[in-house]
Amino acid sequence: MTLPLYASAEQVMRDRSELARKGIAKGRSVVVLTYTDGVLFVAENTSSTLRKVSEIYDRIGFAAVGRYSEFESLRVAGVRHADLRGYQYDRRDVNARSLANAFAGLLGSIFTEQIKPFEVEVCLAEVGASYGTDQLYRLTYDGSIFDEPKYVVMGGQADAISAALKDSYQDDASLADTLRVAVNAFDAGSPATNSDRSLEVAVLDRKRPRRAFRRIQGTVLAELLDSTKAKPEEPAAPAEDTSTGDSGKES
Amino acid sequence: MEHNSQAGAALPAAYLAPGTSSFVDFLRAQAPELLPFNRVAPGARPLELAHGTTIVAVAYKGGVLIAGDRRATQGNVIAHRDMDKVYVTDEYSAVGIAGTAGLAVEMVRLYQLELEHYEKLEGVTITLDGKANRLGAMIKGNLEAAMAGLVVLPLFVGYDVDAPDPARAGRIVTYDVTGGRFDEHAGYHSIGSGSVFAKGSLKKLYDPDADQDAAVRTAIEALYDAADDDSATSGPDMVRRIFPVVITVNGADGAVRLSDEVTAQVSEAVVADRTRG
Numbered sequence: 327m328t329l330p331l332y333a334s335a336e337q338v339m340r341d342r343s344e345l346a347r348k349g350i351a352k353g354r355s356v357v358v359l360t361y362t363d364g365v366l367f368v369a370e371n372t373s374s375t376l377r378k379v380s381e382i383y384d385r386i387g388f389a390a391v392g393r394y395s396e397f398e399s400l401r402v403a404g405v406r407h408a409d410l411r412g413y414q415y416d417r418r419d420v421n422a423r424s425l426a427n428a429f430a431g432l433l434g435s436i437f438t439e440q441i442k443p444f445e446v447e448v449c450l451a452e453v454g455a456s457y458g459t460d461q462l463y464r465l466t467y468d469g470s471i472f473d474e475p476k477y478v479v480m481g482g483q484a485d486a487i488s489a490a491l492k493d494s495y496q497d498d499a500s501l502a503d504t505l506r507v508a509v510n511a512f513d514a515g516s517p518a519t520n521s522d523r524s525l526e527v528a529v530l531d532r533k534r535p536r537r538a539f540r541r542i543q544g545t546v547l548a549e550l551l552d553s554t555k556a557k558p559e560e561p562a563a564p565a566e567d568t569s570t571g572d573s574g575k576e577s
Numbered sequence: 578m579e580h581n582s583q584a585g586a587a588l589p590a591a592y593l594a595p596g597t598s599s600f601v602d603f604l605r606a607q608a609p610e611l612l613p614f615n616r617v618a619p620g621a622r623p624l625e626l627a628h629g630t631t632i633v634a635v636a637y638k639g640g641v642l643i644a645g646d647r648r649a650t651q652g653n654v655i656a657h658r659d660m661d662k663v664y665v666t667d668e669y670s671a672v673g674i675a676g677t678a679g680l681a682v683e684m685v686r687l688y689q690l691e692l693e694h695y696e697k698l699e700g701v702t703i704t705l706d707g708k709a710n711r712l713g714a715m716i717k718g719n720l721e722a723a724m725a726g727l728v729v730l731p732l733f734v735g736y737d738v739d740a741p742d743p744a745r746a747g748r749i750v751t752y753d754v755t756g757g758r759f760d761e762h763a764g765y766h767s768i769g770s771g772s773v774f775a776k777g778s779l780k781k782l783y784d785p786d787a788d789q790d791a792a793v794r795t796a797i798e799a800l801y802d803a804a805d806d807d808s809a810t811s812g813p814d815m816v817r818r819i820f821p822v823v824i825t826v827n828g829a830d831g832a833v834r835l836s837d838e839v840t841a842q843v844s845e846a847v848v849a850d851r852t853r854g
Contacts, residue, residue: 375700377700380697380700381697382697399593399595400593402592402593402595402698403588403592403593405694405697405698406592406600406603406694407588407592409600409690409693409694409697410603410604410607410608412690413600413604413611413686413687413690414608414611428588429588431588432588432593537693
């Protein structure tokens with residue numbers, strides 16, 4: 327292969343962005359939403375061991391899409407950073423903001439300095455004391471950092487899923503309702519697949535005393551999904567209560 | 578390596594490197610000054626430092642418990658009256674410590690983090706034997722300090738979720754200063770300055786088929802006996818309402834520290850029975 331003698335910086339960055347975006351678009355999606363008792367992570371994932379969602383620290387969770395080996399190394403770095411910080415100072419001195427900044431710096435420098443950028447998109451979530459105080463940070467391959475107030479969508483069908491969530495997301499909703507909203511949004515993203523999509527679900531539960539992270543799997547997940555399954559037929563149009571969402575609290 | 582140049586916030590390259598799932602090993606490579614061990618000046622002489630004293634462990638049907646008194650002494654002075662010497666280290670294990678108090682507390686903190694760190698990185702918990710071995714490795718790391726008088730000796734208890742017989746899944750492991758690990762199959766053990774008396778008491782009272790409540794009572798009786806004869810071990814303090822700390826580890830509830838009300842109740846019963854008798 328021959329290297330061109332000169333490529334404009336603009337061109338180089340555009341090529342790298344394109345590479346990263348293509349890589350990310352190939353993968354399945356992840357949705358992170360805040361609900362009344364914490365933060366909910368829902369990922370489409372056929373593997374039950376290669377996780378897309380995991381625990382970083384007591385109140386901090388991590389979700390990612392893209393190339394597994396790359397976001398896995400980010401996750402490991404995050405856990406090391408958080409554990410070291412917590413050991414040096416105190417457990418309460420570990421927060422998602424500083425970790426998000428560290429990730430952003432790292433992704434940014436990889437994007438500009440390395441030949442190939444990381445093909446990943448990452449969400450760091452920190453659960454707060456009450457609904458509305460949760461922090462969701464979305465980090466992209468080039469080190470950009472976004473503070474999202476209510477939900478984060480990443481991965482292949484991100485646009486379609488975001489569009490669906492924009493209408494159906496309810497403020498301060500229960501876990502079961504929020505999970506249903508997320509699953510319906512996935513259906514909007516890729517309606518072709520049948521209802522048995524393999525989901526990886528976890529929550530940061532603000533009511534748990536120390537380590538808030540908890541995986542929801544097996545029968546618990548099946549029950550939770552079943553408990554809301556019948557509902558969409560009766561309220562008929564969950565997509566209509568857009569703005570306030572107070573009416574969506576019946577159970 | 579280049580990312581190191583990014584000022585301030587960015588993560589050092591070593592954080593991203595694949596490698597150990599052990600926090601202790603990571604700390605040794607990245608920030609060795611934070612390790613509790615090996616900070617002893619050559620030729621250092623033993624200092625008058627606070628010491629922890631009697632810890633007892635009792636295995637019972639379906640679990641194991643560990644209990645400790647609350648006193649730390651410094652020579653002939655009581656340094657602390659309400660120190661915690663037993664700690665929950667993860668969902669199914671707990672550790673009690675005897676020896677130099679300051680160092681021991683720091684070591685337990687690091688050990689708790691070691692277990693959690695592994696669990697987070699690997700997605701699975703360490704097996705019970707693995708946990709016991711990691712603790713042994715940390716004690717071994719402290720050997721140099723131990724030679725200078727800063728001895729830390731733990732007593733480890735855990736519930737083995739993989740055990741074939743859940744009724745006998747409670748395990749007790751002891752250590753020596755070199756990090757040597759010894760499984761105690763007798764069903765009970767004690768360490769610390771009052772351990773001789775506690776062990777004598779346990780020998781008579783121990784019942785392998787006892788339930789949890791009976792085992793808690795046995796442990797508090799043993800601590801009472803130790804406090805009776807060892808000046809560095811505290812008995813139940815009725816005036817200040819300070820009672821021994823007990824942690825039970827069983828299959829259903831995991832490692833749980835009993836509430837002060839429960840330990841107070843049992844301690845009062847022990848004292849009341851002995852007052853009459």
